[in-house]
Amino acid sequence: MSKMQPNILLIYTGGTIGMVKDFKTGALRAFNFKNLLKSIPELNLLDCKIESVSFETPIDSSNMNPDYWVKIAKIIEINYDNFDGFVVLHGSDTMSYTASALSFMLENLAKPIVFTGSQLPIGDLRTDAKENLITSIQVASLQYRNKPVIKEVCLYFEYKLYRANRTTKINAEHFEAFSSPNYPDLAESGVHLKVNKNQLFSPNLRKKLTVHKKLNNNVALIKLFPGISETLLESIFNTPNLEGVILETYGSGNCTTEAWFIDLLKTNIIKGIHIINVTQCPSGSVIMGHYETSSQLKKIGVISGKDITTEAAISKLMYLLANNVSKDVFKIVYETPLRGEMT
CATH class of the missing domain: 3.40.50.40 (Rossmann fold)
Structure with missing residues (x-):
């Protein structure tokens, strides 16, 4: 049985990770994700196919609300059968809220959804965006016997993969911005990507994905x-x-x-x-x-x-x-x- 290259869909909602600095003016503007492979040639080394989709108007994560959560869930639902994993690029301020919400909205999820972002824009010299993005895509494309290793919504930031609905943002200026205080890491990225298999969520694989698009914010x-x-x-x-x-x-x-x-x-x-x-x-x-x-x-x-x-x-x-x-x-x-x- 030949190994197929996993298809990964990159969903850009907004946030620092998708910004580039105009070096003349110093202002930040949204990055065109079609040029992603040109800007980060390392992505060509990953054993997967990457496609991207972006919000028509990328938003700052401080403006995030349940309507946008539904929008992300719908993008995943429409593309669910054609992709093996999803990476959602999101501003870090409300990322734990969005990622937690998605974990509830996507019932019987059997594929990885990895949220990530960065503290510095992708074009900055000392950016954390490249590492976060490259490893998130790698995590989303992890397979064992042609089936995804991770079958839940998670969050990757600064060398650690967490269960999304266990995370909280703990720092506004360090690269290590998130923590999962009551649950162990799902994986750690060092010289090797070490997955803690015992901590992973095991969904019921006999049931089909159900996407819940109603939320009550009263x-x-x-x-x-x-x-x-x-x-x-x-x-x-x-x-x-x-x-x-x-x-x-x-x-x-x-x-x-x-x-x-x-x-x-x-x-x-x-x-x-x-x-x-x-x-x-x-x-x-x-x-x-x-x-x-x-x-x-x-x-x-x-x-x-x-x-x-x-x-x-x-x-x-x-x-x-x-x-x-x-x-x-x-x-x-x-x-x-x-x-x-x-x-």
């Missing part, structure tokens, strides 16, 4: 702080059409035990608003009932986000709300890992 994210007021929280909970709230609590899921606070949460849970407890700590897990300061939350029906990141928590909430999961089972479904996003 959600709020509240970070608790000492002295947060009742009026502020009431005004958030009184937002018209609000359906779900991610509550960033202290430590392993703790919060104030003041009566007004617990009553406010209880009233809104009874009203049908889903409240998810995630930790403010960069790593670790919510263990409700571990301390007295979280046992009341457990009692009133607050959902445990366990060790999920805030980025994955919010996109999972939008995804489940849009899929009309009934109120009775919502808590059970949310607390169940769907794409390896929680332990």
Whole structure:
């Protein structure tokens, strides 16, 4: 059986990686991806065929929103059967949000989708763009017996491949911009590309890809702080059409035990608003009932986000709300890992 060269589709949404500097003016402008092989001849050394598609108007990732997530998902859906892997080029600021959302939207995904970007433009002397791009394409084209090795949405940055829905951006100026605090790396790029096979996600290969194109963003994210007021929280909970709230609590899921606070949460849970407890700590897990300061939350029906990141928590909430999961089972479904996003 002869080995076919994998086909890789490069999807450019925007971001620093796709910029080139006009050396006369110093201004950044979007790069024409048709000239990619000319600019990065090393790509010719990769054992794969590369095609590219770009947003008509590339966007800064700060302008990213669920409509664009759907746009990326549709590009993947249309091209799914013709390509063996996908590399999504995206600005690093909201990359963890987009990549986490895509992991939920693409059910039964059996091919690699690798998100990457860079801290410096592709044409800069000291750019990290080339390495990130070359290795991401290499990761997307990894095959074993003509089948993709990686079958999930992941994120590659500065020599490490992570499960996308476990990542968070931790640094605005270092090349090592991302971290996966609660889950091991999927691969590490050194002299060799070392894949940690035991950590990879195993989808059900008998099921066909289902692309979920509806997301419900009637959600709020509240970070608790000492002295947060009742009026502020009431005004958030009184937002018209609000359906779900991610509550960033202290430590392993703790919060104030003041009566007004617990009553406010209880009233809104009874009203049908889903409240998810995630930790403010960069790593670790919510263990409700571990301390007295979280046992009341457990009692009133607050959902445990366990060790999920805030980025994955919010996109999972939008995804489940849009899929009309009934109120009775919502808590059970949310607390169940769907794409390896929680332990």
